[in-house]
Amino acid sequence: MAYKYKEIANELRKQIKSGKYAPGAAIPDQNQIAQNFNTTRITVHKALQLLMVEGMVYSKRGSGTYVRKDYTNEHSNNYGNVSPIDKPFGATKTNQGKAVTSKVLELSARIPTREEADKLIIPPTEPVYVIQRVRYVNGKVFAYEHTIMPTSITTLTKDILEKSIYGHLQSKGLQIEGTHRIVRADKASQSDVENGIAHQLGEPVLVINQLSYLDDGQPFEIAESRFPYEDSQLTADITL
Template identity: 35%
Template sequence: MDKMAKYKDIATIIRNRILEGVYPTGGLLPEQIKLAQEFQTSRMTIQKALEILNFEGLIYSTQGKGTFIKSNAASLSRLDTSINQYVGTTELFKDQAVVKSQILKNELRLPNADEQDKLQLTKTDAVYDIIRVRYLDTAPYCIEHSVMPAKILGDLTDNILKESIYAYLENQLNFKIGAAYRKISADQPNQMDQEYLKCAITEPVLQVEQTVFLQTGEPFEYSTTRHRFDKGSITTINMGNARAN
């Protein structure tokens, strides 16, 4: 690589190699020092990348033997999203498809009581009210309805919304994205789902309601995302720490 890769980028590359069979299931990953040499980065950065893949349930490490690819890793769908995944649609699919956005709404307004509570705002703090349809190549993937504080986002233009809000936050505003709280449910398609996601009235949609925080703990997004039933799922990984009572 031409420059030092970030650990998230390295994790994406290794993940794709696993899903594509470049690294066979049940086999060993290359040693960390060899990966560090390939990506022209430090071993610590490689370890952070592997922590992501371990958390996603793709790999596991055995002391003295190395890091192995789990036998079911290749069966994980590219459209599956980890329950802990909050990197954003553009980052999630950047090596798999062209992500495009159709902006249906981008307005400044005052928050309602629920938004004030979730985003820790006063009733006079302005928010952006954003609705976007996200496409993978030309296929509709989801409808995102996001409410975000103007005091954090600054001048949020349509050009930014057509690309990645998260990339704008991290690369232009120098914020670091932290944790997220998610609520996942199934719902019947509404008129907007039927129009933009091409859902039949009998087909369910997957709804993800989330509040996302900066590393400082300040909430910067309250959103509801609605997916076609056949365009992915939310996965959760039990890392083996559960105990029967």
């Protein structure tokens, strides 16, 4: 199924790559783009979100959307293909054949912060789940996860969290399109020690922050995962 937001993103991407909008230049505002494509601002927002994930544009509150100043055609790739490091398979799928279990530390709901609502493209009054859990692979600590997810996406229970959230979403017919990830190193906190991610304070831990979205362009998850340094590595297949 061809979604309108992808059509808009594809056209804007071509215009940026062709040099119509130079690095640092503003692109038309959302109302103008919506008028040009005979669609809604929500659809345009989703298209721009996709280009932000790809690193082509950025948004300045109250000002507009701009082509990233460091963007060049050399940064371009085949955006139809997502490398393994960028595709949000989840711990269960990436550890097939192994016993993946979870210890649920929190499942609650609250009103999102302004930043969370903006990232998830939801009204500021729409509740979000707050999820904390420790993942284990073959009985060994694999990761600690802190996730924010709109309650409108699906109904979550402790039983689901003890298994696979992504598996549950897919069983409901929701297709996961991709994710924007920031990978960084950090020093272990007291929480990391308590959750078994680190042995002592200050020990290195691997951290992945991500914003994931469905195939209709709707962001569905803001997550931070923390991994023990001893068993953590990242593999990326880069196609030029």
